[in-house]
Amino acid sequence: MRIPPTRPRSLAGQLFAMQVVLVAAVVAGCALFAYADDRGQAEETARRQTTATATAVARSPAVVAAARSEDPTAALQPYAVSLVGEPGVTFVTIMSPDGTRWTHPQPEEIGRKYLGHIGAARRGETYSETYRGTLGRSVRTVAPVYDRGEVVALVSAGITVERISAQLRGQVTALLGMAGAALALGGAGTYVINARLRRHTHGMNAAELSRMHDYHQAALHAVREGLVMLDGRRRIALVNDGARELLGLGPGAVGTPVAALGLPPSLTGALLSGEPRVDELHLTADRVLVVSTRPVVGGERRGTVVTLRDHTELQALSGELDSERGFSQALRSQAHEAANRLHTVVSLIELGRVEEAVEFATAELELAQVLTDRVVDAVAEPVLAALLLGKAAQANERGVELELTRDSRIDDGVLPPSLPARDLVTMLGNLIDNALEAARGTAVSRVTVTARVDEDAGELLLRVADSGPGVGPDDHDAVFERGWSTRGPGRGLGLALVRQTAHRARGTVALGQGPDGGAEFTVRLPLAPVAPDGADGADAAHGAGGAHAVHAAHGAGGAHAVHAAHGAPGTDAPDGADAAHGTAGPAPAGSGRGAGTAS
Structure with missing residues (x-):
C-alpha cells in the first residue's frame, strides 16, 4: 500500500x-x-x-x-x-x-x-x-x-x-519563574503573529508561495492587455507592462494615487468609481481604451481590479472599413441608378426617341464621371478618395448635398509618414458623418468639405461645414468630450476621436460657424516640408480658366447631379461656395431624370 x-x-x-x-x-x-x-x-x-x-x-x-x-x-x-x-x-x-x-x-x-x-x-x-x-x-x-x-x-x-x-537557590527559583513567563509570553505572541500570517498566506508553504509568485509574475507580464489593481485608498498597488504602456505610467507609478496620474477626467472618474464598469470606451492623449473595472471586497482586502484593452487600432480599422463600405455602397447605388437609366434609355428607343435616349445616357454618364474625376484629381490619396466617394453616396441617399470645394487638393506624396491616411479617415470621416446628421432635413441640406495642403503654412487643412442648427457657444468645449451628443445615449465618441487624433499629430481642431449657419470644424495638421516638383502648388491647377467646384445636387427621383463651374480665361472665379455650384432644375417631361444648370 x-x-x-x-x-x-x-x-x-x-x-x-x-x-x-x-x-x-x-x-x-x-x-x-x-x-x-x-x-x-x-x-x-x-x-x-x-x-x-x-x-x-x-x-x-x-x-x-x-x-x-x-x-x-x-x-x-x-x-x-x-x-x-x-x-x-x-x-x-x-x-x-x-x-x-x-x-x-x-x-x-x-x-x-x-x-x-x-x-x-x-x-x-x-x-x-x-x-x-x-x-x-x-x-x-x-x-x-x-x-x-x-x-x-x-x-x-x-x-x-x-x-x-x-x-542562590531562591534567586534561581525566581529566575526560572521569570524565564518561564518570558517563554510563555513569547510563545503566545508568536502564535498570534503566526495565526495572522497563516490567514494572509492561506496556509500555503514556502514552495507553494514561490510557485504562485512565479505564476503571478508570468501571467502579469505575459498578457498584452493592461491590468491595474488599486488598493482601498485608490492608489496603484499593482500594474503590468501593458497598463504602463497604455496609460503612459513611469516606473514609480506603484503607490501613486489615481488622481495624481494626470489621466483624462472621464478615465480618472471611472477608476475612482465604486460601481463596476464593463467595456467602456475612454480616450487618453493618444489612445482609445476599453476599460472594465470590478471592485474587490473581502475581509480587509478592498480595492478595484481594472483591465484595459487598446481599441485604437480597431477604431482606426473600423474607420477604414466604414470608408470602404461607403465606397461599396456608392458602387451599388450607382449600379442601381445605371439599371434605371438603362431601362429609361430602352424605353426612349422603343418610343422612337433615339436622340433623346443618346442625350440622356451620355449626360448621366458625364455627370457621374465628372464627380469621380474631380475627387480623384483633387485627392490623390486613394483611401481619402474612397471615403469622399462613399460619403457622397451616403449624402445622396439621405437627401443631403455634399460639396467638395474648388480649392481642395491633396497631391500624391505630400502626406508625411507621421500622418497616415488612417488618421485622416478617422478625422474626416467622423466630421462628415456628424455634418450629414446635422444637415439632414434642413432647408438647404448641404455639407461643404475642404481638404487641401497649405504649402506656405506647411500644414494640411480639413474643413467640414454643414447647414444644420450649429453648436451653441456654451458647448464649444464640451462638444469634444467623450459622450457629448445631441442624438441620445451611446453616441458622442466621434468628435473626441477627432480631437485625440489631431493632438496626436500635433495639430488643432477649431469649431466655428459655417457659411450656411451651421457648425464648421477646421482641422490643421502640420506637415514636413515638401520640395516643389516644378509646379506652383495646388493653386497652379486652379488658375484662370481652370477653377471649378464639384458637388452633388438632387433632382427628381433622388438622382444626383454634378455641377462644374469654370471661370472664363483671364478672369477670377466668384468667391464662396454658392458661386461654385448650380441648382437642380425640373426634369423634362417624359425624361424621368433631373437636370442641372451651371452658373
Missing part, C-alpha cells in the same frame, strides 16, 4: 516552530547568563567576606599572643569557633607557619596539615582561592599573622560552595 506523501508544513507553521525554538533558546541563554552572573557575584562577595575576616583575625593581638604561647590551640580554638556563624564564614582555621592546624571546626582535624596553598601567605601575602578541603569545596582566603615583622601564624577563613549555592 502506497502511503501518500505528507504535505509540507505551511510557512506560518514553519515560522512558528522556528520562532518558538528561537524564543526558548534566547530565554534559556538569558537565564544561564543571569545565573552565571549571580553566582560570580556571590563568589566575589564570599571572597571579599573571607578576606575581611582573615585579615581581621590576623591583626588581632590575642591571636598574636596565642601564637607565641606554648599551647595555641587552647586559646585560639574557642575564639575561632565563635567567629563561625550563619551570616558569616563557614570556618576559620588558624595554623602555624608550616601549615599545622591549631584550630578547626572539626576538632579531630586539629594538628593535621592544612589542605590548600599557603606559600603566598608564608611570604607575607594575603591569598584567595577556591579549593576542596575537609569541609568540601570552598572559597577561602589565607592571611599571615605578623609579630615584630615575622610571620608567626597563618589564618584561613572560608565559605563553602554549598552555602553559596544555598544562597
